[in-house]
Amino acid sequence: MITNRISKEQFQTTFFRITKDDLPLLQKKFWLFDWKKEIKTAERVVYKLTTRENPAVIQGLISCSDFGDHMFVNLVESASFNRGENRLYQGVAGNLFAIICQESxxxxYDGFIVFESKTKLVSHYRDLLGAQRLGNSVRMFVDTKAASQLIKNYL
Structure with a gap:
């Protein structure tokens, strides 16, 4: 579920694997990452998050890889209108990570996911996801307990 930041209205979310039909929506001018390249990488799966009410609008994207005992998040991005202080919807990132926890x-794999954080986002991911840092690195993980909570909160 995501929440409109202004009206506080909540919307049920859905997620699907990205398809070739979605490629026109992945233009570089709308996204920070090159999602078309991400889709072409064989060992990666890309999911799109939409709302049930408006499945044609992508709220966010996440790419993951199966490492055999956990899922690794390669990239995650909210749509441009869902970033920053004036974002339209809250909860997009939580939903995206919950999708991968559910797949885990x-x-x-007991919900375990691993990802590399930007240094400035380590505390954000700790607070938002319950993620833990591996030593002093920027590599972080979500364990079974945190994954269960994410799924409960967002899916």
Whole structure:
């Protein structure tokens, strides 16, 4: 579920694997990352987050890889209108990470996901996701307990 920041109205979310039909919506001018390149990488899966009410509008994207005992998040990005202080919807990032936590559970990995954080976002991910830092690195992980909470909160 995501929440309109202004009206406080909540919207149920859905997620799907990105398809070739979505390519026109992934123009570089709308996204910080090159999602078309990400889709072409064989060992990566890209999911789009939409609302049930408006499935044609992508709220955010996430790319992951299956490492055999956990899921690794390669890239995650909210749509341009969902970034910064004036974002339209809250909860996009939480939903995106919850999707991968659910996939981790489905594969028998107990919800574990791993990702590399930008240094300035380490505390943000700790607060938002319950993620923990691996030593002093920017590599972070979400364990079973935190993954369960994300799924409960967002899916």
């Amino acid at each position: 559970f489905d594969k028998g």
